[in-house]
Amino acid sequence: MSDTKKPKCCRYCEAPAQLLNFGQAGYPYRASYGPTWVCVPCAAWVGCHPGTTKALGGLANAELRGWKIKAHAAFDPLWQGKMRRDQCSKGKARRAGYKWLAGQMGMPVDKTHIGYMTIDECRRVVEICESVFRQP
Template sequence: MKQKPIRCPYCGSTAILKDASYVYGSKSKGGKVYVCSRYPECNSYVGVHPGTNIAKGTLADKQLRFKRIQAHQTFDQIWKNHILSKSDAYRWIADKFCLTAKEAHIGEFDLYMCEQLISESMKILRNNHIPLRAAG
């Protein structure tokens, strides 16, 4: 089954699969990325799962990439501090926000959902007396 073309949510252009060095240059750790065909004018891209051509989420601009990193830094403390297992933590996201398991991934989130996840994750961390670390 052929993969449907990935479209940039910002400009509508088609995304192209490139070596990660196309975006990260010498700082690249290998791998691939889907990049808006208008990159760098349209600064939208997303990483690819290692060894596949499967995107880790939706294309994101600089602001959304930064917010997703912040969301991960906060949320990941839930399972890294053993409040929930990693799989249970992702199940909690799905239940909390009425999402399917496929939708319950930060790489699929927009700015609003990232903010909501950060807020709800911080509540869990506070309730479990986990010191909050500055995100980003």
């Protein structure tokens, strides 16, 4: 397993993140998550890309994880629609989607990723993406 994108510390308490696996002390999550970066005192966590120890984003508490789920539920259908419509790869469609989202949010593309967003940024993603579906 590669260890290329380790969260340095918890965004809530600044404690160092620990890489835990199912069955270890402090790891209360289902086995299907695989290796997970955890801040045990805050119960903030983030899963890893399959087969790696590379974090999928930043450590998140339950509230932020909920908003990330909502943001993905609003954003993912847009790039998935592009993938089907333009018959392009998943990677190309996601990159185009994040480029569009960065423009909508006034953020640099390299800083626009739901996995690293705050609650307020996730709320904004939901608003922006839902407005696309409301347009006539």
